[in-house]
Amino acid sequence: MILLCRCLFAVLLFSASTFGTAAGQAESKADRDIAAFLDRHWQHPLPPQGQPPAAFSPLEASLAPADCGTCHVQQWRDWQTALHSKAMSPGLLGQLQVMLPDATDEHQACLICHAPLAEQQAELQKALAARKAKAGSHADGLTCAGCHVRSHQRHGPPRRDGTTPAKNAPLPHDGWQVSAAYGDSRFCAACHQFPADWPALNGKLLENTHEEWKASRHARENRSCQNCHMPDRRHLWRGIHDREMTRNGLDIAFSPQPAAKGRVAADLKIINRGVGHAFPTYVTPRVTVDLAQEDSAGRIIPDTRELHVIARQVSLDLSRELADTRILADESRRYAYRRPRHARAVAISARIRVEPDYFYADFYRATLRDPAYAKGHATLRQALRLAEQSPYILYQSRLPLDVPGR
Numbered sequence: 294m295i296l297l298c299r300c301l302f303a304v305l306l307f308s309a310s311t312f313g314t315a316a317g318q319a320e321s322k323a324d325r326d327i328a329a330f331l332d333r334h335w336q337h338p339l340p341p342q343g344q345p346p347a348a349f350s351p352l353e354a355s356l357a358p359a360d361c362g363t364c365h366v367q368q369w370r371d372w373q374t375a376l377h378s379k380a381m382s383p384g385l386l387g388q389l390q391v392m393l394p395d396a397t398d399e400h401q402a403c404l405i406c407h408a409p410l411a412e413q414q415a416e417l418q419k420a421l422a423a424r425k426a427k428a429g430s431h432a433d434g435l436t437c438a439g440c441h442v443r444s445h446q447r448h449g450p451p452r453r454d455g456t457t458p459a460k461n462a463p464l465p466h467d468g469w470q471v472s473a474a475y476g477d478s479r480f481c482a483a484c485h486q487f488p489a490d491w492p493a494l495n496g497k498l499l500e501n502t503h504e505e506w507k508a509s510r511h512a513r514e515n516r517s518c519q520n521c522h523m524p525d526r527r528h529l530w531r532g533i534h535d536r537e538m539t540r541n542g543l544d545i546a547f548s549p550q551p552a553a554k555g556r557v558a559a560d561l562k563i564i565n566r567g568v569g570h571a572f573p574t575y576v577t578p579r580v581t582v583d584l585a586q587e588d589s590a591g592r593i594i595p596d597t598r599e600l601h602v603i604a605r606q607v608s609l610d611l612s613r614e615l616a617d618t619r620i621l622a623d624e625s626r627r628y629a630y631r632r633p634r635h636a637r638a639v640a641i642s643a644r645i646r647v648e649p650d651y652f653y654a655d656f657y658r659a660t661l662r663d664p665a666y667a668k669g670h671a672t673l674r675q676a677l678r679l680a681e682q683s684p685y686i687l688y689q690s691r692l693p694l695d696v697p698g699r
């Protein structure tokens with residue numbers, strides 16, 4: 294979620310080596326083991342995998358997701374529909390193309406989260422230098438191996454029944470090393486939480502999901518990122534781009550309120566009961582709440598409209614926070630509509646719209662207009678098209694006026 298911005302790069306490059314996830318938080322022995330595992334697992338940059346063990350078949354030695362998918366069919370099917378598989382996106386690549394092809398440190402500052410394997414980066418460098426880089430390729434963004442394979446050794450959670458493979462069990466790819474880290478929210482924090490010394494505005498890091506979660510009831514009740522985003526261990530990772538996921542995280546009610554003659558009154562109430570962090574957590578989505586009176590043809594009467602924004606709005610150069618109206622975990626928000634009744638009004642309506650990539654769309658438009666950035670235009674236009682396709686209506690409700698007794 295970082296964008297082309299020189300000031301940000303400086304901070305990123307400077308602190309890339311301190312990108313630890315768990316250090317300093319350890320308490321119990323189990324906790325310390327997880328922290329130590331994660332520090333090794335998410336080194337920056339990741340070392341190359343090296344030579345596969347001689348006994349591995351080509352299939353076992355392969356890091357390609359499709360090859361894992363020949364045996365792990367369900368994970369492969371799920372992952373292809375998830376944004377993790379699309380992390381080498383036009384939006385990312387367009388920005389890499391704007392940088393110099395040999396600016397590997399700058400690329401690295403993005404790839405540690407978007408395509409973390411050394412093997413992916415080597416391939417991408419070649420493609421960028423030859424001007425043949427393509428979005429969606431270069432081994433597919435955040436792959437199975439990115440999360441599960443180091444030095445050709447698989448790592449994963451215990452089996453579902455809690456058992457672990459016996460030593461020297463005759464399993465493909467020599468089985469796997471079990472770590473409780475896979476069930477821990479800190480596993481996700483490696484990329485969904487900025488370290489403390491990374492860019493912040495108004496005292497809040499630009500990516501602060503794990504901290505928001507830690508301060509919530511969900512953390513106290515041991516409900517991890519995985520519980521909500523990987524239920525039944527599914528590899529779907531649905532988030533704000535998915536209407537159903539977002540709708541299920543919120544309680545929403547639109548109800549009429551007592552009003553004097555000639556006036557209308559209604560409350561829209563949103564409770565963040567099932568989002569494990571702020572709704573939304575990042576600076577990039579925008580949610581708008583639109584309350585208005587409607588005429589008998591179901592048209593909104595313009596003068597009666599009230600618009601509210603739910604977002605952490607920042608300036609395009611990420612130097613200022615303009616407003617933060619997000620709804621924190623367990624917080625509720627009430628929008629009270631109180632207005633004179635319009636002569637043509639027959640109903641009051643509420644509509645909530647989600648623009649998951651609002652900030653990115655603005656950013657791409659600005660970059661495409663800026664003469665200082667002449668490269669990467671075809672890819673950035675593709676990114677803009679994608680960002681403009683993601684908005685959806687989250688909620689819609691209509692309260693007729695003139696109901697007897699109201």
Ligand code: HEC
Nearest residue numbers: 294295296297380382384385388402403406484485575577
């Ligand atoms: C600390 C991890 C991290 C780093 C480093 C990072 N990103 Fe991201 N990026 C994310 C996450 C998480 C998301 C998804 C959430 C969001 O949309 O903000 C994301 C989303 C994006 C998106 C929107 C989705 C898409 O793929 O089109 C773009 C574009 C992007 N990042 C570009 C970059 C660029 C360019 C850099 C380097 C300057 C970078 N990122 C560095 C974690 C990271």
Ligand code: HEC
Nearest residue numbers: 352356360361364437438441447448449450451452465469
């Ligand atoms: C030839 C088939 C095959 C291929 C290819 C394969 N695996 Fe496996 N994998 C297995 C089998 C079998 C197990 C053991 C399951 C068991 O004993 O519960 C396993 C176990 C695992 C586990 C541990 C599962 C758990 O319950 O925690 C992970 C993680 C894993 N594989 C990841 C991968 C990844 C990533 C790739 C590709 C880079 C891959 N595997 C390629 C067959 C395969």
Ligand code: HEC
Nearest residue numbers: 376379380382406407481483484518522530531532533534
């Ligand atoms: C190696 C870095 C990395 C790790 C580890 C990681 N993610 Fe992500 N995640 C990303 C990036 C990058 C994106 C954005 C992909 C894109 O759209 O380009 C993303 C996207 C997502 C999204 C989709 C958000 C949306 O906008 O709809 C969810 C949900 C998510 N991740 C949850 C998780 C969870 C839960 C974990 C832990 C099990 C996790 N991630 C681990 C890098 C990571």
Ligand code: HEC
Nearest residue numbers: 358361365368369372435436437440450453475476519526
């Ligand atoms: C963003 C990191 C990430 C990526 C990418 C990822 N996994 Fe996983 N995987 C996990 C986590 C975390 C768990 C454990 C979830 C839990 O314990 O709730 C897991 C669990 C598993 C398991 C055990 C599943 C079970 O039902 O017991 C297998 C097998 C596996 N992954 C294979 C894969 C394969 C194959 C791919 C690619 C198609 C893949 N993973 C991609 C993070 C990832």
Ligand code: HEC
Nearest residue numbers: 481485503506518521532533539542568569572573574575
């Ligand atoms: C109690 C369930 C729950 C927990 C726990 C939870 N999430 Fe979410 N998450 C959601 C829901 C629902 C959404 C969709 C609404 C939204 O975007 O706020 C979401 C959205 C997201 C998004 C989309 C981006 C955005 O701006 O909102 C990301 C990324 C994400 N979660 C990552 C995480 C990570 C990382 C953790 C753990 C630190 C986590 N989530 C914990 C329920 C949960």
